Amino acid sequence: MMRKRINTNRKGSKFVDKVKKHLEDKGYIVIKVSASKPFDLVAWIKNCSFAMLFECRTQGSVTKAFQDLRKASFGIDADRYVVKPKGKTLQFWEARTHGFKAMELNQLPEAFRIAN
Numbered sequence: 001m002m003r004k005r006i007n008t009n010r011k012g013s014k015f016v017d018k019v020k021k022h023l024e025d026k027g028y029i030v031i032k033v034s035a036s037k038p039f040d041l042v043a044w045i046k047n048c049s050f051a052m053l054f055e056c057r058t059q060g061s062v063t064k065a066f067q068d069l070r071k072a073s074f075g076i077d078a079d080r081y082v083v084k085p086k087g088k089t090l091q092f093w094e095a096r097t098h099g100f101k102a103m104e105l106n107q108l109p110e111a112f113r114i115a116n
Helices: 008-025 062-072 110-115
Strands: 029-032 041-044 051-056 078-086 089-095 100-103
Touching (some): 008 029, 008 041, 008 051, 008 089, 051 062, 062 078, 062 089, 062 100
Antiparallel strands (some): 029 041, 041 051, 089 100
């Protein structure tokens, strides 16, 4: 019996699309970066001047994803996040000064919703 081959590019692109839709449903403005270079998504909140960079990974370690994201976005003043699947949900990891931590990405804070 032959195993079905998975197109990893297609799998990764579908995952990035899923994260993009999730963020848009939460009220963020999101742009998918062409060919996922140097990162996958750029997001921001309307009327706010800070950007958020997202690296979406279906495989591999969070540590390696953050190393790649930091290297690719060196010199860009933005918050950095790594997103990985966790079952049927998404797990967001936030960059910290020293390391990273898992976090919940909920609806936009009330202050941001009022600003719109």
